[in-house]
Amino acid sequence: MKWISIAAAVVLAGCGIIYNSPRVAQGTDASGINVAVVPVTPSTLAEANASPYKPRALPAAFHTTTGGPRAGRSAPTLPEPPYRPETRPAGLELRVPPPAPETPYRIGVEDELRLAVPQSGSTAAELAGLLAKATARQGYRVQDDGTISIPDVGRVHVAGLTLAEAEDAIFDKLVAAGVNPVFSLEVSDFRSQRVTIGGAVGKPAVVPITLSPLRLVEALNAAGGIQLADDEYASIRIFRNGRLYQIPVRDYYARAELQNLRLKDRDSIFVDTDFDVEKAAAYFEQQIRLSSLRHQERVQALSELTAEMDFRRRQLDEVRGLFMGQLELDAVERDYVYLAGEVGKQTRIALPFGRRATLADALYADGGGFRIETGDARQVYVLRGAGDAAEPGRVTAWQLDLSNIGNMVLATRFELRPNDIVFVAEQPVTRWSRVIKQLSPSLILSTI
Structure with missing residues (x-):
């Protein structure tokens, strides 16, 4: 009697009378859904990916940097970056400054000048006080007004002059002061440039x-x-x-x-x-x-620029933070695909922003994949409704045969669309096993 019951259960399971499980049936059913099964091959893959789809984009705040100062800003020119920090350059650009003019040295503020005179004749006597004071002061420092002060002679403007021009200016001053103008001039300490x-x-x-x-x-x-x-x-x-x-x-x-x-x-x-x-x-x-x-306005401009960039950075961080919070609360409009059948976890998967996901992404998202021990590798489907509103009942079941693992390459190229359903059918032995498992308590009791 027990064996008769088991045999009857197996037959009924195969007929779908006492155990119904999801499956893909080609044709039109009583509800009016017309399912067309299309094998996924290299030739049909292009047709499957031809349906128009534009992935949802991240908010503009995720594609924006703080940038530089706004146009029209009254500020000194700041150094231009040699390349953008986000991008590793293929090679550094050569930007040579324009050639500096070949001009003689011009005396400037803070330079130190030294006068020298011959050590014989009346000239040395006339300039004895001048030399003594110059030696004591280690030369003549060019003051902020561009002059040097020579005792008994007065102030001589030398800033911006070449050595030859400065000698002429000092010569005129010495002559005007009645001093024999026999001397030489040199820069003993260069500090202005x-x-x-x-x-x-x-x-x-x-x-x-x-x-x-x-x-x-x-x-x-x-x-x-x-x-x-x-x-x-x-x-x-x-x-x-x-x-x-x-x-x-x-x-x-x-x-x-x-x-x-x-x-x-x-x-x-x-x-x-x-x-x-x-x-x-x-x-x-x-x-x-x-x-x-000496140029306080540059510091002010730099401070304003820093404050402006900090403000923009805080704005961007706030917008990004609000978006991530909404995303965590599922308050952002997203596109989804759904996993069903003999998969690691029946769930929905959000399609990524800014790029297209593939069937392989869905099968192996979060360590999922289909269950090899119960799933039929020959019947991995992507169920896709018709994009035409005039045919709401038409469904295309793209069937991928993964019993040949080489076809997994096609899964990495098969693009998913919003509301696709990824379905892995169960193996026939799995259906029989589940029928027997559910009937086994009754069979055991029937033998007592």
């Missing part, structure tokens, strides 16, 4: 410009030379007159004209060793703040 060097050098320094033109190689050597472990993406940045120029280190070593580049007063040189421009920005900001003792 200088170049700053920082970054990956032996010792950051301030190098004065003297009577001889200051070359880039001389300035770097005066700062201890370039100190780099890898020069592939290293660069020498020169900040001049509010603009940023860049010389890749490899180009610098390979080209003599770059090494002999003539520097100008107030040039700032920074040897950068990586892609992060924050160090260079900090260095230039430091130079701007140092010069702000």
Whole structure:
């Protein structure tokens, strides 16, 4: 009697009389749903992916950076970034500053001048007091008004003059004072013109410009030379007159004209060793703040720029935070696909923002996949309703046969659309096993 009951249960299960499980049936059923089963092959894959679909986009706040100052802003020109920090450059761009004019040295404020006279004749006697005082003061310092003060002679304006022009001016003053104008003039201490060097050098320094033109190689050597472990993406940045120029280190070593580049007063040189421009920005900001003792408006402009960028950054963070909160509360309109049948977990999966998901993504999202022991690998379906409102009952069942695992390549190329249903059918033996499992209590009781 027991064996007769078991045999009857197996037959009834195969007929779908006492056990019904989801399956894909081709044709039109009583509800009017017309299912067309189409195998997924390399030739039909293009047809499946041809249906129009544009993934939902992230809010604009996720594609926006704080940027720079707004147009029309009244502020001094700030250094331009050599490349965008988000993108690793394929190669560093060479931007050489324009050649500095070949002009003679001009005396400036804070330079120290020294007069020298012959040690014989009446000239030495006439200038004895002048020499004694000059020796005691270690020369004549050019004052803020551009003059030097010579005892018994008066003030002589020398700032902005070459040595020859300064000698002429002092000569005229000595003659006017009745002093024999036999003398020589030299700059004993150069302080008015200088170049700053920082970054990956032996010792950051301030190098004065003297009577001889200051070359880039001389300035770097005066700062201890370039100190780099890898020069592939290293660069020498020169900040001049509010603009940023860049010389890749490899180009610098390979080209003599770059090494002999003539520097100008107030040039700032920074040897950068990586892609992060924050160090260079900090260095230039430091130079701007140092010069702000004479140009306070630059500090104010820099402060306004920083405040503006901080404000924009807070705005972006707030918009992004609100969106993430809405996303967590499921308050954002999303596109979904659904997993059903013999899968690791029957659930819905949100389609990603800004890109298209594939069947393989859905099958293996969050470590899911279909259940090999119960699922029929030959019957993996993607059920897709008709996009035409005139045919609401038409459903296309794209069938992928994964009994040949090579077809998994097609799963990685099969694009999903909103409201697709990914369904894995059960194996026939699974259906029989479940019928027997559900009937086994009754069979056991029937034998008692």
